[in-house]
Amino acid sequence: GEDVEQSLFLSVREGDSSVINCTYTDSSSTYLYWYKQEPGAGLQLLTYIFSNMDMKQDQRLTVLLNKKDKHLSLRIADTQTGDSAIYFCAESLNSGGYQKVTFGTGTKLQVIP
Amino acid sequence: DAGVIQSPRHEVTEMGQEVTLRCKPISGHNSLFWYRQTMMRGLELLIYFNNNVPIDDSGMPEDRFSAKMPNASFSTLKIQPSEPRDSAVYFCASSLQMETGRYFGPGTRLTVT
Numbered sequence: 001g002e003d004v005e006q007s008l009f010l011s012v013r014e015g016d017s018s019v020i021n022c023t024y025t026d027s028s029s030t031y032l033y034w035y036k037q038e039p040g041a042g043l044q045l046l047t048y049i050f051s052n053m054d055m056k057q058d059q060r061l062t063v064l065l066n067k068k069d070k071h072l073s074l075r076i077a078d079t080q081t082g083d084s085a086i087y088f089c090a091e092s093l094n095s096g097g098y099q100k101v102t103f104g105t106g107t108k109l110q111v112i113p
Numbered sequence: 114d115a116g117v118i119q120s121p122r123h124e125v126t127e128m129g130q131e132v133t134l135r136c137k138p139i140s141g142h143n144s145l146f147w148y149r150q151t152m153m154r155g156l157e158l159l160i161y162f163n164n165n166v167p168i169d170d171s172g173m174p175e176d177r178f179s180a181k182m183p184n185a186s187f188s189t190l191k192i193q194p195s196e197p198r199d200s201a202v203y204f205c206a207s208s209l210q211m212e213t214g215r216y217f218g219p220g221t222r223l224t225v226t
Contacts, residue, residue: 033214042117042204042217043156088156098144098163101215103156 004104006089011110018076020107022089025070030099031092032065034074037106038085046074046087076109084111117218119205125224131193134221137186138207146215147180147190148204156204162188195225 003025012018024032029051035043049056049063049072056063062075076083089104118137126132138145147159160170165182173180177196182188192199202222206215 035217040219042206042219043215045214045216048214098161098168101158105155 004089004091004102006104006107009108012079013112014079014081016079018079018109020074020087022072022104023070024091026093029091029093032072033090035088036085043088079111081111081113084109117205117207117216119218119221121221123222126195127226128196129194132195134190134203136188136205136218139216142207142209144208145182145188146206149201151201197225200225
């Protein structure tokens with residue numbers, strides 16, 4: 001079955017880069033996503049990468065995908081206090097004609113001023 | 114677009130009472146999802162609708178839970194009777210059929226005493 005794993009917690013200093021890691025088990029994933037959840041809010045889609053890509057960059061965000069190792073990472077450059085949130089990795093699989101999305105447990109990012 | 118709208122934002126009720134949570138998806142999206150989030154179990158998919166039809170309700174925990182989508186712009190999740198272990202944040206999300214990113218509402222925080 002599908003399983004998406006993340007470390008629970010990451011602490012970085014403001015201005016440093018943050019790297020949040022994720023591993024997944026199903027090699028037939030079609031898309032992989034990063035979502036951000038701020039306190040008291042829903043999950044916000046940050047970025048996604050198609051499974052045949054290795055890297056995607058969007059302003060301060062860089063997503064790296066290693067399909068061989070089933071490893072996904074999100075790098076946030078110049079981390080700001082506003083980046084403090086829980087970050088969820090998710091994978092999407094074709095299941096009976098629709099995209100079944102499995103979420104990881106989330107990584108809580110704490111940015112220290 | 115206002116995004117996914119959920120109501121109420123907070124609900125406190127006594128055990129045994131009926132609870133109805135409401136969701137308005139993003140206009141034009143034809144897939145709708147109900148999720149539950151708790152510290153212990155993370156984010157769980159309860160039910161998924163496509164074009165107003167329930168496709169996968171395998172995540173609905175018990176018969177006490179029911180969901181409807183009478184039209185493309187409205188869905189309800191009902192718990193009857195409610196129990197303390199139903200306390201959680203319930204999220205509604207929507208997406209386009211051919212697009213796999215999901216857009217989450219702000220959630221309803223349910224407390225059953």
